[in-house]
Amino acid sequence: MTDMLDIRRPDDWHLHLRDGAMLSAVAPHSAGFGRAIIMPNLVPPVVTGAQAAAYHDRILAALPKGAPLQPQMTLYLTDGTDPADVIAAHRDGIIRAVKLYPAGATTNSASGVTDFDRVRPVLEAMAEAGVPLCVHGEVTDPSVDIFDREAVFIDRVLDPIRRATPGLRVVMEHITTSDGVAYARSGGDDLGATITTHHLVINRNAILAGGIRPHYYCLPVAKRESHRLALRDAATSGEARFFLGTDSAPHTDAAKLQPCGCAGCFTAPNTMSILAHVFEEDGALDRLEAFTSLNGAAFYGLPANADRIRLTKRDVPARYPTSITAGDESVTVFDPGFPLYWHLED
Numbered sequence: 001m002t003d004m005l006d007i008r009r010p011d012d013w014h015l016h017l018r019d020g021a022m023l024s025a026v027a028p029h030s031a032g033f034g035r036a037i038i039m040p041n042l043v044p045p046v047v048t049g050a051q052a053a054a055y056h057d058r059i060l061a062a063l064p065k066g067a068p069l070q071p072q073m074t075l076y077l078t079d080g081t082d083p084a085d086v087i088a089a090h091r092d093g094i095i096r097a098v099k100l101y102p103a104g105a106t107t108n109s110a111s112g113v114t115d116f117d118r119v120r121p122v123l124e125a126m127a128e129a130g131v132p133l134c135v136h137g138e139v140t141d142p143s144v145d146i147f148d149r150e151a152v153f154i155d156r157v158l159d160p161i162r163r164a165t166p167g168l169r170v171v172m173e174h175i176t177t178s179d180g181v182a183y184a185r186s187g188g189d190d191l192g193a194t195i196t197t198h199h200l201v202i203n204r205n206a207i208l209a210g211g212i213r214p215h216y217y218c219l220p221v222a223k224r225e226s227h228r229l230a231l232r233d234a235a236t237s238g239e240a241r242f243f244l245g246t247d248s249a250p251h252t253d254a255a256k257l258q259p260c261g262c263a264g265c266f267t268a269p270n271t272m273s274i275l276a277h278v279f280e281e282d283g284a285l286d287r288l289e290a291f292t293s294l295n296g297a298a299f300y301g302l303p304a305n306a307d308r309i310r311l312t313k314r315d316v317p318a319r320y321p322t323s324i325t326a327g328d329e330s331v332t333v334f335d336p337g338f339p340l341y342w343h344l345e346d
């Protein structure tokens with residue numbers, strides 16, 4: 001039985017760090033990752049290279065001294081994004097990717113794209129320069145059932161964009177369905193997909209059965225069990241197209257516990273312990289490193305991190321806080337619903 005894992009330092013290819021007091025509170029919990037793609041959905045969003053550079057510096061200031069984390073910045077694509085600014089920010093090493101939110105799809109996405117034809121020149125310039133597009137893959141059409149929004153997005157939006165923009169490198173962010181898994185598998189080297197920690201653990205019953213549990217509500221919303229199993233199969237497959245993007249998305253409890261509460265699960269503190277548990281359960285511990293530390297870097301054309309981390313399985317569960325404090329407020333940590341015997345060593 002394996003009770004020790006020594007793997008390359010993991011990366012998080014989809015992370016929300018927020019700003020201000022929340023940034024100070026949550027950044028230390030992701031500080032042990034090597035690189036993280038930082039989501040730009042601040043209020044107001046990060047839309048220019050100059051804003052991304054300033055946000056990068058605020059993140060560095062919020063990290064503990066000597067922390068490994070190297071934030072990889074993104075720009076928030078809007079109908080008004082200037083292709084020249086995107087290309088210059090990428091060329092100058094300020095940004096790693098551009099994020100596409102359909103307007104209104106999720107938290108702080110009001111400035112997102114309303115008309116995909118308007119961003120065509122940006123996408124073409126990105127394809128030319130090799131700038132990856134990270135996509136929040138849900139339609140916002142109110143007539144489409146929320147559980148179908150990912151599958152419909154693939155047909156109506158994603159596939160047409162990819163066909164119209166050959167060479168565009170696309171990351172399907174936080175896929176939640178077997179349709180997402182199948183579409184990712186249908187692509188070549190130019191198509192990747194991130195999978196979150198929580199979507200490997202919960203299905204929609206966790207949110208809705210036996211009482212409503214706002215801390216399990218995130219977007220895209222967790223789907224039925226067959227989809228969770230498809231995600232487990234993809235993540236543990238070792239296939240290069242699938243890699244970790246935690247989508248750790250902290251909100252204060254006050255904002256979550258509302259008649260209309262925010263979407264997001266805060267998984268940064270216990271992600272690696274949960275993933276080791278999941279991969280062991282599926283007999284795939286030997287493929288954890290590919291998912292957390294190798295595949296994403298390769299997709300982004302970066303070397304794997306040179307240093308390593310160690311996870312040890314012990315008889316007593318690892319202890320994680322049930323919540324952390326941000327300013328005067330509390331933020332609940334994702335509860336996987338089982339004890340975590342895999343300890344992340346310092």
Ligand code: NCD
Pocket residue numbers: 016041106107108136217218219220247249250263264265
């Ligand atoms: C994210 C957030 O809170 O910013 N929420 C979420 O449920 N995942 C936005 C997002 O990634 O959709």
Ligand code: ZN
Pocket residue numbers: 014015016039247249
């Ligand atoms: Zn997200």
